[in-house]
Amino acid sequence: MGGGVTRALLPGWKPGSGHDAGVRIGGDLIGRRVALRFRIGERDGRPLYRDAVGELSADGDELVVSTRKGPVRAARTAVVAVRAVPPAVPRRAPLAAVTRLEELCADAWPAVVDRPLGGWRLRAAGGYTGRANSALAVGDPGMPVAAALDVLRGFAVEHAIPARVQAPIGSPWDAAVAREGWVLDSGHEAGAEVSVMVADLAALPRRPGPVVEVPERPSAQWWGLGGDGEPSPAKRHVLDPGGSPRTAFLLARGADGEPVGRLRATAVADHLHLSVLDVLPTERRKGLATTLVGVAADWGGAAAARWAVLQVALHNTGARALYGRLGFVEHHRYRYLVPPS
Template sequence: MYRTGYVREVGAAVRNDIPVNLDRLVGRRVSIRQRVGEHGGRPRFSDAVGDLTASAAGLVVHTRRGPVRIDPAAVVAARAVPPAVPRRAGLAAIVALEHLCADAWPAAVDERLGEWRLRAAGGFTGRANSALALGDPGTPVPDALAAVVDFARRHGIRPRVHVPVGSPWDRAVEDAGWVLNADHAAGAEVAVLVGELAAVAEAPVPVPVELPERPDPEWFREPYPPAARAVLDPGGTPPVGFGIARADGQVVGRVRACLVGGHVHVAQLHTAEAARGRGIGTGLLAAAATWGLERGAQWMVLQVALKNSGARSLYARLGMVEHHRYRYLTPC
């Protein structure tokens, strides 16, 4: 076990009465401060931020500048930090994460137009009722958009394109005359957030939470349109956990967690109005993170409207960071 002899708090004197257990941080992204000598009679410290690994040779933090060896006896502070996310994710990473989210939120109809996905689900959510414009549609963009309009007409939904902000496809669709779907009730501009499951799982869970892979009848107690069930409960593939929190025998919150490609996609987080302010939402997310860790996942991903400032604040407190944004465009 790697255990230091003391902790130093920023701006405080060195203490020798609080051990730091580094075992729990192995395999995580960390920030570690260690003593590296003295200068003028005062201790000198060095910080390392990166992934912490352990081997027979000892502990190493793999920073962007290279590996840094860690002397457990010299460590004065150590903590887990959120995963590193580029300021601007590359297109390949955006495409992969967008497809992962689409697979986690399966539309009843999902047809290919080249590399685009034309999706319909009876109007339940923009995500499941839009054309996911990623890559080459195999035809000129104006023709592809005409196909989107025809697909929407055939399925009784509004023509809408879901496209990463600032991407080549965003510009191409906008150049074709399509505009922001400003009246989209849930929000026309959306942030895609990612975070480390292990960090989220450390949050407190104030009430019992269960995540069965078949929904409790009470999970669907809130009114949903008929088309919603096929999206929310696809029948086992991919695996879904229907989180439900109870207090004093009453349902006080719910969440949907879906396991796809090493990620837990989280959606439908809801806390009963009478139970708000008690950390129920945080507890549901922590339980969903634990559910994912038990199944071998490492990351949490979710999509949140930019206008939903309350939810975004909650996710930020849990270490979730923005990967990219997308928006909905419709014909002018």
């Protein structure tokens, strides 16, 4: 099945009550990978259909199928058939592309200490986030992996952080560290396995919304929206690099002028790294996240970025569905490995 036009239903489809009535989509299909067929018009008096395969989500009166080429939207009333299908066989991005993207993301999330060890980066930031307190393993450390892990253990003791490796899943370094007995950091609260998602910056939706300020330094209100109070010096260093790399701290205000949402956007080479997306609970499901991302995309485009990238934990299915609706697709995954207990 592809994105082409067809004129006949296939065996195994769940049919609707008529071409114009649509089908009833059960809640058990939302969040699953489906094959969905919907009507797009007619030719010579005969209905025309389009097929889409991907993860299904709902957006008001529309259904959204996050395909490998981006989101496909269909009015609920246009859907004539739908069925669950097995998960797709993941397509692995070239190792060179994974390495470059991991390096750019690390540059956009700068640790307080970032010490090279061959092709590894030993990072520490007072314990604030796994990304800034781990060894990014995306190359040859210049010594046997067992010796490199010993160096990492010493670095972790020096900076009072856990010994942890961040490695792209399926990479040679992920396999090499696992062979040394290191295991998944299942106790990592933010998520031990992470999806790195990308999108064409120009294709991201722009949605009108509330006033969004785009300063390049965070205000007290920007910090306060996260509910964490005054940031620690390490957190401030990671999120507010002070101009290099260039970073914007988007703040959306409601009708009363009070902050209702925020987003951090960092321009690194030809990519715009998005992070810290927060929307007040009372303002969710109103399109504010889409507005913030669209404004960030315009800012990033002016800063010579062509692509957007973000990192989201696999267990955060709600956020992954949101980004899928916006047009993000998975590029690769990484995981955290720690010494066995």
